[in-house]
Each structure stands twice: as structure tokens, then as C-alpha cells.
Amino acid sequence: MSRDDRAGGFATALFRAALLAQPRATRVEWGEEMVWAFRAGLAERRGLLARARWTARCAFDGLWSGLRERRRVEGHPDPDPAREGRRMSMFSDLRMDLKVAGRSLRRAPGFTLAAVAILALGIGANTALYSAIRGALLTPPPFPEPDRIVLLDLTETDGGPEAEPFPWSYPKFRVLSEAELPLEASGAYSVRNLTLTGAGDATVVPVEIATPDYFEVLRARPVRGRAFAATDDTEGAALVALLSHAEWEGRFGSDPAVIGRDIQLAGRAVTVIGVMPPGFRGLSGQGRLWVTPHAAGTLIRSFLVTGTEVHWLQGVGRLRAEASLAALDEAMRGVGRAADAVGPGADDPDAVREGAARALLDVRVGERVRRSLLVLALASVLLLGVACANLGGLMVARAAARSRESAVRAALGAGWWRVARGRVVEGLIVALLAGVASTAVAGLAGGWIARAWPRRSLSDAWNVDVVGLGGVTLEGSELLFAAVTSIAVGFLLGLVPALSSRRAALSDQLREGATATLGRGRRRPWRGGLVAAEVAVALVLIVGAGLLLRSLHALGQVERGYVAGGLLTFDVRMPPVSAWADDPADFHEQVEARIASLPGVESIGMGCVAPVSGHCMLTGVQAAGDREWPEGSRPEIGVHYVTDGWFHTLGVPMVSGRGFTSADRADSPPVVVLGETAARRLFPEGDALGSTVEAGFGDQPAEVIGIVGDVLYERPEYGHMAEVYLSHRQADGYGTFLLRTRDDPLALVPAIRAAVRELEPDAPVLSPRTLTSIEASASADTRMLGGLLLAYAGLALLLACTGVWAAVAFTVSRRLREFGLRLALGAAPGRVVGAIVGGGLRVVLAGIALGGVSAWFAARLLDTLLFGVGVGDPLVFGAGAVLLLAVALLAAWLPARRAVRVDPVQSLRAE
Numbered sequence: 001m002s003r004d005d006r007a008g009g010f011a012t013a014l015f016r017a018a019l020l021a022q023p024r025a026t027r028v029e030w031g032e033e034m035v036w037a038f039r040a041g042l043a044e045r046r047g048l049l050a051r052a053r054w055t056a057r058c059a060f061d062g063l064w065s066g067l068r069e070r071r072r073v074e075g076h077p078d079p080d081p082a083r084e085g086r087r088m089s090m091f092s093d094l095r096m097d098l099k100v101a102g103r104s105l106r107r108a109p110g111f112t113l114a115a116v117a118i119l120a121l122g123i124g125a126n127t128a129l130y131s132a133i134r135g136a137l138l139t140p141p142p143f144p145e146p147d148r149i150v151l152l153d154l155t156e157t158d159g160g161p162e163a164e165p166f167p168w169s170y171p172k173f174r175v176l177s178e179a180e181l182p183l184e185a186s187g188a189y190s191v192r193n194l195t196l197t198g199a200g201d202a203t204v205v206p207v208e209i210a211t212p213d214y215f216e217v218l219r220a221r222p223v224r225g226r227a228f229a230a231t232d233d234t235e236g237a238a239l240v241a242l243l244s245h246a247e248w249e250g251r252f253g254s255d256p257a258v259i260g261r262d263i264q265l266a267g268r269a270v271t272v273i274g275v276m277p278p279g280f281r282g283l284s285g286q287g288r289l290w291v292t293p294h295a296a297g298t299l300i301r302s303f304l305v306t307g308t309e310v311h312w313l314q315g316v317g318r319l320r321a322e323a324s325l326a327a328l329d330e331a332m333r334g335v336g337r338a339a340d341a342v343g344p345g346a347d348d349p350d351a352v353r354e355g356a357a358r359a360l361l362d363v364r365v366g367e368r369v370r371r372s373l374l375v376l377a378l379a380s381v382l383l384l385g386v387a388c389a390n391l392g393g394l395m396v397a398r399a400a401a402r403s404r405e406s407a408v409r410a411a412l413g414a415g416w417w418r419v420a421r422g423r424v425v426e427g428l429i430v431a432l433l434a435g436v437a438s439t440a441v442a443g444l445a446g447g448w449i450a451r452a453w454p455r456r457s458l459s460d461a462w463n464v465d466v467v468g469l470g471g472v473t474l475e476g477s478e479l480l481f482a483a484v485t486s487i488a489v490g491f492l493l494g495l496v497p498a499l500s501s502r503r504a505a506l507s508d509q510l511r512e513g514a515t516a517t518l519g520r521g522r523r524r525p526w527r528g529g530l531v532a533a534e535v536a537v538a539l540v541l542i543v544g545a546g547l548l549l550r551s552l553h554a555l556g557q558v559e560r561g562y563v564a565g566g567l568l569t570f571d572v573r574m575p576p577v578s579a580w581a582d583d584p585a586d587f588h589e590q591v592e593a594r595i596a597s598l599p600g601v602e603s604i605g606m607g608c609v610a611p612v613s614g615h616c617m618l619t620g621v622q623a624a625g626d627r628e629w630p631e632g633s634r635p636e637i638g639v640h641y642v643t644d645g646w647f648h649t650l651g652v653p654m655v656s657g658r659g660f661t662s663a664d665r666a667d668s669p670p671v672v673v674l675g676e677t678a679a680r681r682l683f684p685e686g687d688a689l690g691s692t693v694e695a696g697f698g699d700q701p702a703e704v705i706g707i708v709g710d711v712l713y714e715r716p717e718y719g720h721m722a723e724v725y726l727s728h729r730q731a732d733g734y735g736t737f738l739l740r741t742r743d744d745p746l747a748l749v750p751a752i753r754a755a756v757r758e759l760e761p762d763a764p765v766l767s768p769r770t771l772t773s774i775e776a777s778a779s780a781d782t783r784m785l786g787g788l789l790l791a792y793a794g795l796a797l798l799l800a801c802t803g804v805w806a807a808v809a810f811t812v813s814r815r816l817r818e819f820g821l822r823l824a825l826g827a828a829p830g831r832v833v834g835a836i837v838g839g840g841l842r843v844v845l846a847g848i849a850l851g852g853v854s855a856w857f858a859a860r861l862l863d864t865l866l867f868g869v870g871v872g873d874p875l876v877f878g879a880g881a882v883l884l885l886a887v888a889l890l891a892a893w894l895p896a897r898r899a900v901r902v903d904p905v906q907s908l909r910a911e
Helices: 003-019 024-044 048-073 081-107 109-138 170-178 214-218 245-250 293-299 325-340 367-401 403-411 416-452 476-500 506-511 525-557 584-596 646-650 676-682 745-759 771-778 780-814 816-824 829-865 874-899 904-910
Strands: 149-157 164-166 183-197 203-210 240-243 262-265 268-275 289-291 314-319 352-359 567-572 601-607 617-624 636-642 654-657 671-675 692-695 702-708 723-727 736-741 765-770
Touching: 003 024, 003 048, 003 416, 003 476, 024 048, 048 081, 048 416, 081 109, 081 416, 109 367, 109 416, 109 476, 109 780, 149 325, 170 183, 170 325, 183 214, 183 293, 203 293, 214 314, 240 245, 268 293, 289 293, 314 325, 325 352, 367 416, 367 476, 367 525, 367 780, 367 829, 416 476, 525 780, 525 829, 525 874, 567 745, 567 771, 584 601, 584 736, 584 745, 601 646, 646 736, 671 676, 676 702, 676 723, 736 745, 745 765, 765 771, 771 780, 780 829, 780 874, 816 829, 829 874
Parallel strands: 203 289, 240 268, 636 723, 671 702
Antiparallel strands: 149 164, 149 314, 149 352, 183 203, 183 262, 183 314, 240 289, 262 268, 567 736, 567 765, 601 636, 601 736, 617 636, 617 692, 654 702, 671 723, 692 702
């Protein structure tokens, strides 16, 4: 959207808002024609000011005529001619005020441009945040009646106050689907990445594995073909799939004959039976294809369907119209207990497994995101407040400079409101111009927020992504928000200078401007209060940004245990139907050998996940050496399957013992390497080497052959945990490779793809990323929030110091003769400058005191977003106050120097 389009959209939204005063019948019959005529007139105007005048005139005409027409339609008698004449005179005066205000602003282009820019930043920031909040919190999920969609969970309580939700196994879900619950339908789904071939290049696509009733829950029906039937999800049923509309258009060219065609999914023929509607991606937000759970058992592993303790399905249901969530939640408790009886149950004998229900609208956005949006919304409002206070001070100064003019008009019979109305109109013009400019700011800021916010952090629920933050755009509601905000700000900016001079004596106003000697100037607490408010708000934002930056620094100081520079990570998925299917370990070794021979490659290793990305699996340790742990108290340990070059490529030091070698094969005794934390916790006596470890990663104890340094596999705020490494030859093969290069790692991606293609044409190379980018994404939400608050704090600091400068400069200009007389009578220049700066300093200190107290309370909102720093960190508060004081003193000193450059002789002659 171009700048002219945004300006036109803002003006049209303002005109439509004015038309709301018209009776409904008039709007229905003539509304679009009036909008068309307004747009035609707007297109004929050239220049921002001409368009603003046209918009204001049409909006006032539409509002006024609408009120008159509504009065006539409602049966009120026509007003008497005298009253109508007064109203027409008032409207004529209003038009005259528009002309005078426009002429006044044209005569001060510097003030006008500065005012419009300052307000545009404030209004634009608020509009962008409103757009983000609308997308994340106010826009419902793209399903019919989303308030009736619920997530159905198994829960486990192990003595703590909170019951942890976790997925269902397929046999346990069958118990749920057959239970009597207040639901219209219930289903389950999960997501797996599968290799799609036979229609273009081999690629891995996210596939939603869904039961037939899943689509009934979401009220989603194919636009072509049919949905899953109950018979499609039975043992021995033909393999069928549904395509997303985007996949149908992109990969299959919108070919209607695709229905009934076979595609190759995970190396097997799957028949396409339908195409889903445009935009439908399922509850996971990732679905490009859909298959049934029994199909997944054939395509992936059979235990997905048969394993009672293989928990991988998220339950979902649609409430009946008359049912309540509380009643469903209570009923789910018994269903959860009945389902858990299908399998052996939890490892912990003290754990209690039940069921629970959660509303989709309650979990689609995580608490961290809600808190972040609240913080950003508060910061945006504060920034707009600083902008208004800054411009309010400038408007007060302009009004004071024109006080003699206003006094003359009052002496000639003009009432207070008649004089004040001109200032209100001037404020409205500035605010409306800023509102038009703010659409550009909001468009840029909203797009940046949508791109920068990591989607993985949007929802706390497992496999739920239905938030519209990726679509932050300027639509009608955003333009209306900007228009309403602009009008409110315009009235405020006009009323502040009017109210500041309301109680002034007419004789004082007539005298001001003629002379301004010692004791004759009238004290104006408005300006000092506005400046103090600016300083206070700036300190609140500086403290908030400082706390987040300190938290980000603390996250960066967490020991990673590896050298991230020059590391590239990527996945290679071996197709299920392949010549290498019987020996995946050999396939991965061949991939390593081919890539290691490429120019620029220093070393290569393979595991199942990259650092800061999680674990292959988590399990409990049953025994370590002579120590054994009963069920319920087994220490948790992270498991990783790696190749021989993993530790060398990461740069992880070998503390003692040895790493894996080619001798550690599937037919040799199982061996493991422990991380330092695991060695300390499992073997506190230091006798880990040569001892055995028994855990859920194998059928027999494994010998500890080495101890390596700790590696950070979780987000930095979670720290290191106990880790155990197994040779990939003694476990199922995985395909996440780490590559250390001498040059740019991403430059090797084409050569890597070619090398893998030569070995196995249907094995795609996926997700090539540098390890530094993975690290950055782990704290991306904190970095984005801190960056935005830092930008807000910088603008607030600039505006606050501008306010201090303007207030001191105005004081100096009004009392210039007084300072000249002081110098003529022998006052030292330093004392004059000190007196001026001291006056500004008192206001700044008052603002810092107020801001410190406010920041102490506001920082509590950041409590759950911080790491390694307290909300009352004295370093942040002290540094913020000192920074603000230093910059404010500089801002006060610069105009104060002008006072001592006055020629005392000229001041005496003037007196």
C-alpha cells in the first residue's frame, strides 16, 4: 500500500465515521454515493494540506447535515430561524478558524513538520500495536463458532498443584471417542514431516495426522472430493490423503484430475481423495496434507496405532450449544482415568492421571505473548503521552507568544470559547495530518512486528497455531483507530493551551509581550508539569528497556559449551523405500564422507537435534553403577544419538575417557558418553568411567567410556541438564548434521544438496541454518521486546529533552530583558546561567522522582519475561536516572547560554 493509498484510506475512514451521524436509511441509500463523491473530490486535490482541508470540510458537513436530518426524521420541529442563523454563523466561524489555523501553520513550517512527525510516531506506534493485538487476541480463529472448540487433554499430577496436560495415545483416544460427553464431535490430530515425491522435486512437507471427526469439529469440508470416512481409519484400509488448497494450486497446478491420483508419501502410494478450502491449515497451522492415524502407522511406525504409552495425539472437540466448559472438564476426569487404565500407566506410582478440557480461545495465545503485548501496548500509550506532553508544551508556548493577540480579541468581545476554538482547530489540523502520516509508520512497524515475533512462542499449547499475528495489516479498524486517536489528541492539544490561559487577567495578557522584566512574568505551572511528566514517562521506558537488555545480556552469558562460529546445521531425511533402508547408519556415514570431502569443510558430525533445539528424547535413569532409583524418583536425563565427529565439530572438550569410534557398532557391547553434569549427578564419587548406566534408551546397561563438557540443548534460561550420548550405530539413525567450515557456511548449501542427491536422489536436504541463527531465535522474543522498548525509550528521551530545551528556551526568550538588566547591574554570567539551569533542573528532578516510583511498579509487568536480573535492579534504575539527568542538563544549558549574550546596554535602553 502506497503512502497516497494509506492517506486516502485514513481520510475515507474519517469521512465514514462522520457519516454515522446520518440516519440509517440515508446511509443505506446514499452512503456509498457520498463516499464516492468524497473520494472523487479528494483525488482532485493536490498536496497534503489541501486534502486535509477537504477532508475536514466534508467531515464537518456530513456530521452537521446528519444531525439535522436525524432530528427531522425523529419528528422534532424545525428550529426557529434565529437559532438556525446562529448555528450557520457558528459553522461559518468554524470554516474561518480552519483557514486561520491553516495560515498560521504554514507560517511556521518548522513547528508544523516537527509536530506532525512527533505525533505520527506516537499514533503510528499505537496503531501498529492495536493491529498486533487485534490479530493475536481479538481476531477469532478461522473456524466457525471457535468459542465452542475445546482441547481435550490427558493430565498428570505428581504431587504438585498443577496438572500437566499431555497428548493421547491412539488406543487411549479410542476410549475418549466412545465416551458419553457433552460434545457434538471429538477428534484428534498431530503433525509429522514426511517426504513427498512423484510431483516435482522430493520435499518434506508437514502432514497433519487427523481422525475423520477432526474435520467435523472444525466444520471444515473439502471443496473438491470428499473428507475422511470412518472406514478410512481402520486396519488394512487403503492409504488416502487430503491436500491443502495451497498445495493443490502450487505443486499440482490446480488440476481437478488430481482427485483419485496416487502420490508418493514416505515412499508409499497414497490416493488423493479431496482438496481442503483456501486458507485451511488445521489447528497446527502447518497442514499441507492430511492422512489418518492408521495411515500414519503404515507410513511411519506401526506403534503409533498400537502403542498404549506412545502419546502423540492432541484431542479436540466441539461443545454442544447448551453445554458448559466446566461440565465437560468434570466429565473428562473420569474419561482420563478410564483411558489410563488401558496401558500400564505412569512410571511414578504416586502420579494421578485424569482428563481435562481447555477452551481454544484461552490457549491459542501464550501467557508470555499476552504479557509482552500488554507491555508493548503500555509503552506505546506512554510514548504517545510523551509526544502529547511535548507538543502540549510547544502549543502552550505558541499560545503565550500570541497572548497579546488573544487578549485584544477578548477585549473586543470574543468569548473564551471563541478564542479557544481557534487553538482547538489548529491542534486538530496538526493531529489529523499526523494521523495520515502515522499510517506509513504503522504499516512499517506492524510488518516488522509480524516478521520479528517468533511464531513458536505464540501459543503455550502443543501443536496449536491459529494466531493471526503473521497478518498484521492496516485494515478498516486500524484506520478508524488512527482517526479516532488523532481527533482525541487534536482536541487535547488545543484545549491545553486554552485552559492554561483561561484564568489569566486580561490586563496581564495585554501587558505581556510589551515588556517582560523582573517580576512581571506570570508563572505557568502547565509547562513545568508537562515537562516533568515527559521526564517521568521517559524514565519508565528507559528502565523497562534496561531490564530487558540486562536480561538479554544474562542469556548471552550462559555457557553454551561449544563454539558456534562457522557451524551449519541441516537435516537429511532418508526415504523409507531406499537401497539404504536396511542400514541407515551406513547411509549417514556415506553422507558424512561425501560432504567432508567438499572444499572448505573442516569437520562434520551428525546427531538428532542441534544445540539449543531440545533432545532426541528424555528418559529416567534406572541405575548408575551400584546406585538404583525406584519408580517416581528416577533422575531425568537427555538422550542424544551422535556420530564419531559430533564432539570435535562442536568443539566440545573431552574431559576424560574417549569418544565413539568405528569399533562401537550395533553388534558390540553398548557404550555411552556422559556430559559433566550427568557424571556429577549419577556418580557423585567421581567413578563414572568404566561404570554402567541403565535407562530408557536401551534394553541393557551401557558402559561409560567418556565424559565430555556440558552442551546447552535447551533455551538458555533453562540452563544445562544431564545429558547422555549414544553412538548412532547402536541406535536408530537420525539425520541432523553439523558442519564446520572455514568460510560462509550457507555458501556450501548448493554443493551439499548436490552431494546428497548423487547418493540418494529422493533424500532432501532440509532447513539449512547457521548455529548462530538458531541461538538468536532461542531468545528472539526477548530481543524483539527489548529492541522495541529501547526504541520507545530513545524516542521518549529525545522528546523529554526537547521539552526541557523548549521550556528553558521559552523562559529565556520571555525574560531576555530581565537577564540583560541583571548583567548590567553586575550579576556574574555563570550565576545567571546557573539560575536558569537550576530552574529546569528542579522540574527534571521532580520528573525523575515520579518516574522512579512509576517504573518500580511498572517493572512488575516484566517479572515473568526477565532472566538473571530483578525487577528492582538498582544498576538499571540508577543508570537510567543518571542518563536522563545528564541529557536533560545539557538540554537546559544550551538555551541558557543565550541569556548571557544579551547586550546590557540594549536592555537598559528598552527599559
